[in-house]
Amino acid sequence: EAGVVQSPRYKIIEKKQPVAFWCNPISGHNTLYWYRQNLGQGPELLIRYENEEAVDDSQLPKDRFSAERLKGVDSTLKIQPAELGDSAVYLCASSFYSSGELFFGEGSRLTVL
């Protein structure tokens, strides 16, 4: 069974440029999460989807970040414009309703110059 797939694995951009990350969750998992992990820190939740509905986006900086999960499967996280402080690893995870476990992708490492 395929795991959570993220792309790109690495992205280097200049500040003020836009960037987008894509996530394909495990088949059948209705809940999808985007986490941001700064260097030397634990992951912090940005947004959580149940099917196509964003049920928790309180930590998403909405002035520059946006996310969507069309048809309740794949998801895209966008940053526009990027700032130096956005350099981090963006982790996608998925889970099934009653599961006690989140399955993570390998992450997308963003460097903003």
Add this chain to the structure above:
Amino acid sequence: AQKITQTQPGMFVQEKEAVTLDCTYDTSDQSYGLFWYKQPSSGEMIFLIYQGSYDEQNATEGRYSLNFQKARKSANLVISASQLGDSAMYFCAMRDSYSGAGSYQLTFGKGTKLSVIP
């Protein structure tokens, strides 16, 4: 608000020895879950072990065991017979109570970097 504290930024252990990674938590919920994840240099978060707040027995998964002390609000990870491949970041995380349709989120600590010495 929930909080996870991992006080050990880095730990060293000799190969084949056991090591304990500390984790304390703070929550007002009666029902919660505690997780440990391993993050190797590749970046993927790998689930290791889970302990529910109502579980009476400490969780075990192969070489991993969770020393759950509810009154002290601690959930330490014990790795027995350390291997070189255990070198990685280890994160303790807590699941909040179920909300809405039943999904939940994890709150992570800052992690402990474990280095296994040959």
